[in-house]
Amino acid sequence: MSFQGWTIFALFWVVFVTSPGPNAVNCIQNGMRLGFVRALWGVAAILTQSLLFLSLSAVGVTALLTTSPTGFLVAKIIGAGFLIWMGVRGWIAAETPFRATEAPAGQIYLRALAIATINPKSVAGYLAAFTQFVQPDVPVMTQMWVIVPTALSITAASYCTYTALGAALGRAALGAVGNRVVRRIMAGCFIIYGLLLGASALPLGR
Numbered sequence: 001m002s003f004q005g006w007t008i009f010a011l012f013w014v015v016f017v018t019s020p021g022p023n024a025v026n027c028i029q030n031g032m033r034l035g036f037v038r039a040l041w042g043v044a045a046i047l048t049q050s051l052l053f054l055s056l057s058a059v060g061v062t063a064l065l066t067t068s069p070t071g072f073l074v075a076k077i078i079g080a081g082f083l084i085w086m087g088v089r090g091w092i093a094a095e096t097p098f099r100a101t102e103a104p105a106g107q108i109y110l111r112a113l114a115i116a117t118i119n120p121k122s123v124a125g126y127l128a129a130f131t132q133f134v135q136p137d138v139p140v141m142t143q144m145w146v147i148v149p150t151a152l153s154i155t156a157a158s159y160c161t162y163t164a165l166g167a168a169l170g171r172a173a174l175g176a177v178g179n180r181v182v183r184r185i186m187a188g189c190f191i192i193y194g195l196l197l198g199a200s201a202l203p204l205g206r
Helices: 003-018 022-034 036-058 061-066 069-093 105-117 120-132 140-172 175-201
Strands: none
Touching: 003 140, 022 036, 022 105, 022 140, 022 175, 036 105, 036 120, 036 140, 069 105, 069 175
């Protein structure tokens, strides 16, 4: 991959991972609820998903997804339903103050991994990256030595920032009322994302 190609890819990845989405919302929520250090388990899960998707893309799984509209439709519907469920659950839970007890690291990790993995936006992003930036005349694995560290570094920086933002908001929250408002905004984002994904999966009327 040329330096120019790497620069274009890096800029694309910055836009992709910094645009607000379910992963960002989850990082903010984790930061508010758990504090920055413990919430980094959620960032670790996102990095795991990113490495997994990069690896699958390298062996051609993304090409299979593009030729299977039914499979992609199922993924979008599952993702939409999960996000709506998370939003409704978060909205209801906003009435209950955060407990001082900490969630197990495994629970934080698995929840973040599920959100990252079933989000169809992630699939679309990796498809775009590999169809637009991978040079067909150069071995894919050779390019992965440049693509993987770049993507993971940018991803880590982005979601660590979102987690720190959540931790700062949690410290700055003045009482249960203000905290409840922020939590419901985050829950509403999950519901909106789910509805938009679900609507995009429906066939257009004629």
